[in-house]
Amino acid sequence: MEDRLVGRRLAGESSLRHAALRAFAAGLVGALLSRVVPFPVPVGLAVAALALAVARPSRGWSLYLALAGAALAWTAVRAPMPARPEVFAEPSFRGVVMEEPPAGRPGRMVVALDRPEGGRVMVWLRDTLVRPRYGDELVVHAPARAFDHPRNPGLPDRNEQLARQGYVGRSNVSGRQLELTGRNRGSKPVRAVVLPARARLKEQVARLLPGDPGAILLALLAGDRRDVTRPTLTTMSDSGLLHVLAVSGLHVGIIAGLVWLLLALVGVRGWWRFALGTLAIVAYVVFVGARPPAVRAGIIAVTAALAWTGQRRFETTAALGLAGLAQLLVNPNAFFELGTRLSFAAVAAIFAVMNLVFARRQARRLPAFRAFSFPGKVAAALAASVAAFAATAPFLLHAFGRVQLLAIPMSPVAILLTTLIVPLGGLATLLSSMWLPLGMPFAETVRLLIGGLLRLAELTAGCEPTMLRYGGSGLWPAAAALVLFLLLHGRGRRARVAAAAVVLAGITVSVWAAALRPAAERAWFLDPKTGDAMVFEDAAGRVLVVDAGIDGPGVLRDFLLRRGVRRVSVAVITHPDRDHYGGLLDITGKVRIERLVIPTAHGPPDYRRLLERLVAEGTRLVFAGTGTGLEFGGFRFRFVWPDEPARRLYAAELLGANDVSLVALAERGGYRMLLTGDLDRPELIAGRDIRAHLLKSSHHGSRKGNAPEVIEEVGPELVVVMGRYPTPAGLEERLPAPDIGHINTRRDGGVSLDWSGPQGDLRPVVRDYRGRVLTVGP
Numbered sequence: 001m002e003d004r005l006v007g008r009r010l011a012g013e014s015s016l017r018h019a020a021l022r023a024f025a026a027g028l029v030g031a032l033l034s035r036v037v038p039f040p041v042p043v044g045l046a047v048a049a050l051a052l053a054v055a056r057p058s059r060g061w062s063l064y065l066a067l068a069g070a071a072l073a074w075t076a077v078r079a080p081m082p083a084r085p086e087v088f089a090e091p092s093f094r095g096v097v098m099e100e101p102p103a104g105r106p107g108r109m110v111v112a113l114d115r116p117e118g119g120r121v122m123v124w125l126r127d128t129l130v131r132p133r134y135g136d137e138l139v140v141h142a143p144a145r146a147f148d149h150p151r152n153p154g155l156p157d158r159n160e161q162l163a164r165q166g167y168v169g170r171s172n173v174s175g176r177q178l179e180l181t182g183r184n185r186g187s188k189p190v191r192a193v194v195l196p197a198r199a200r201l202k203e204q205v206a207r208l209l210p211g212d213p214g215a216i217l218l219a220l221l222a223g224d225r226r227d228v229t230r231p232t233l234t235t236m237s238d239s240g241l242l243h244v245l246a247v248s249g250l251h252v253g254i255i256a257g258l259v260w261l262l263l264a265l266v267g268v269r270g271w272w273r274f275a276l277g278t279l280a281i282v283a284y285v286v287f288v289g290a291r292p293p294a295v296r297a298g299i300i301a302v303t304a305a306l307a308w309t310g311q312r313r314f315e316t317t318a319a320l321g322l323a324g325l326a327q328l329l330v331n332p333n334a335f336f337e338l339g340t341r342l343s344f345a346a347v348a349a350i351f352a353v354m355n356l357v358f359a360r361r362q363a364r365r366l367p368a369f370r371a372f373s374f375p376g377k378v379a380a381a382l383a384a385s386v387a388a389f390a391a392t393a394p395f396l397l398h399a400f401g402r403v404q405l406l407a408i409p410m411s412p413v414a415i416l417l418t419t420l421i422v423p424l425g426g427l428a429t430l431l432s433s434m435w436l437p438l439g440m441p442f443a444e445t446v447r448l449l450i451g452g453l454l455r456l457a458e459l460t461a462g463c464e465p466t467m468l469r470y471g472g473s474g475l476w477p478a479a480a481a482l483v484l485f486l487l488l489h490g491r492g493r494r495a496r497v498a499a500a501a502v503v504l505a506g507i508t509v510s511v512w513a514a515a516l517r518p519a520a521e522r523a524w525f526l527d528p529k530t531g532d533a534m535v536f537e538d539a540a541g542r543v544l545v546v547d548a549g550i551d552g553p554g555v556l557r558d559f560l561l562r563r564g565v566r567r568v569s570v571a572v573i574t575h576p577d578r579d580h581y582g583g584l585l586d587i588t589g590k591v592r593i594e595r596l597v598i599p600t601a602h603g604p605p606d607y608r609r610l611l612e613r614l615v616a617e618g619t620r621l622v623f624a625g626t627g628t629g630l631e632f633g634g635f636r637f638r639f640v641w642p643d644e645p646a647r648r649l650y651a652a653e654l655l656g657a658n659d660v661s662l663v664a665l666a667e668r669g670g671y672r673m674l675l676t677g678d679l680d681r682p683e684l685i686a687g688r689d690i691r692a693h694l695l696k697s698s699h700h701g702s703r704k705g706n707a708p709e710v711i712e713e714v715g716p717e718l719v720v721v722m723g724r725y726p727t728p729a730g731l732e733e734r735l736p737a738p739d740i741g742h743i744n745t746r747r748d749g750g751v752s753l754d755w756s757g758p759q760g761d762l763r764p765v766v767r768d769y770r771g772r773v774l775t776v777g778p
Helices: 002-006 019-036 041-053 062-078 085-089 158-164 188-208 212-222 230-239 249-265 270-287 292-309 316-330 332-336 338-363 374-400 407-434 436-461 476-488 493-515 555-562 578-587 605-616 644-651 708-714
Strands: 093-099 107-113 120-125 137-140 167-173 178-182 402-404 467-469 522-525 533-537 543-548 567-572 592-598 620-623 629-632 635-641 663-668 671-675 694-696 718-721 741-744 751-754 765-767
Touching: 019 062, 019 316, 019 332, 041 062, 062 316, 062 332, 085 167, 093 120, 158 167, 188 212, 188 270, 188 407, 188 436, 212 230, 212 407, 212 436, 230 402, 230 436, 249 270, 249 292, 249 407, 270 292, 292 316, 292 338, 316 332, 316 338, 332 338, 338 374, 374 402, 374 407, 407 436, 533 555, 543 555, 543 578, 555 578, 567 629, 578 605, 592 605, 605 620
Parallel strands: 120 167, 543 567, 567 592, 592 620, 671 694, 694 718, 718 741
Antiparallel strands: 093 107, 093 137, 107 120, 137 178, 402 467, 522 533, 522 751, 533 543, 629 635, 635 663, 663 671, 751 765
């Protein structure tokens, strides 16, 4: 019986046990192809029809091509439609509430537009005068705005991510701007059962565990992370343990296992246990919102229960294939979301490793389900963790630019803590709903376990030497080679030798690729959303920052960390306005600043506290003004403003901060860039040899700082505006002129200047945030 359940290939067993996985792979290829090359729907249908016509001559193999064609067409049909311009032109919009705002405080709700093309709008409530409910029909008396998240080189485009999820825009309103026109729209089961149950669970958790522990428990039980504080989410993300807060296979497996065990304890067995267990799994998946990872885990759990009840072998590849096919049928565009890709990649890797472990045990004539020894359990857990890490690391590196290697040994510990927290937390909430003191002992135990989980995340996130960063060590090819090694391990001596050779080659190539990467000097003009932010990199990889944008969006922080920068050689803050120095507040404690160049130490309290903190961390302050020079690799900076009298007048509060803004002429190989900060009085620098190829528009395109005579005196080939669109000076109408290019990073996204291109030492290659070469200037 045991052989039938787990293991040995039985006589007469069908060779089609991987058919579901192959079908899923074919459908996934079709879905991905629809995103790479936007074929019309008829093309996909024609491919599917042609493949079906030749199914008999091809002995059925063309059916996979038919699946790919059908998936291509279905993905195109289900793709969210882009927002029409009239959506943003209207003063109001009508829709149905699909996600309620948080209770008792301002927050976000989601409204599905009542239009034929559909689409959803994120509506941010500024007050709690009105709390719309799921299914309410509303008229929002405020315009919908297009998303304007920053777009920068090397960073994910949040605007595109939201568009793929079906969002068309955002709106910021007060309760007085909402008009209720109807009720009871949306799904009746969700309205009548799911949402009241979630609200009841949230109420009980808040009574038992107020604060962050309660928010963590709610995320573990219901997948609701809205109340988890941003610092906690950042810590969990940096530690590589954020996956335990996303309801997926771990959580569904815990619930399914508990239900299966409870039904057995009360004497329910056989197909009745399967039916009731399946009902419980489906109910939990719906309760947590039926997100793709939870749906995938639910299908695999039901498949496993079916195999157990029918006394059949549980085929992991078939279960994964069925889960993938179901997701393709429900929403193929979900595979373009990071969470879905991570979920399927991790499970596929874990299944592959566990299959190899069981195959080795069978080769030694050991039953696959015989209890492992303790060292064996630890080794199996680490093998699964390594496999999941190797499979998901490329996606994480692409999305976030860094992964924590220490997450490999720490993930099994976090999973063990989660396995204890979920049932104890559920029991505590259940008992407290009867009588509060009954649940308190379990709640205190859960509090200690959650504290241990958070402490584990803090220790893991704080271990910088084990943080793998994109473009830093270049070890991700070795991780991919490790996956190949795990897949080939145990399949013969030659296969093992070949896999070892691939691993060695992967490590060698990755190390030498990083070491032999050609030296290049670059500059980036970022889109910080508000303010200015520029980054310069010399051939040695050192970094100089000019302004940091405003704090909050974290653009400079994410850009530096994505590139593996842990040390900034020089940071220049042109003047003490928060949209220029605020970004340093985001990187303090994460990135070391060796020298800080400023025009003055006077300024608002936050500015002075920032200077004190940086000095305490070892940063050296340097005061710059007219005549100050700075050499940085191949870049030379010459400051032409402010002079000493202007700085004294500012200290006496007789001048504004913009009037003492550092103005620098940066030069690299004859290519000159005038960086003007927020100087609004261009007459202060007139006649100081300020001609340049590139002009950074003063004060985000202000009228005074960008008068026609200023541009005429500088004579730029390219004008770059940051922090505002449209500009008060109307630069988008005045430029581009016949001999002047124009880039507004709010409209066009961040750009890079690269001096390693084919244009020689003088002119850099200008690229947009996607890496495409731009033609600007003469």
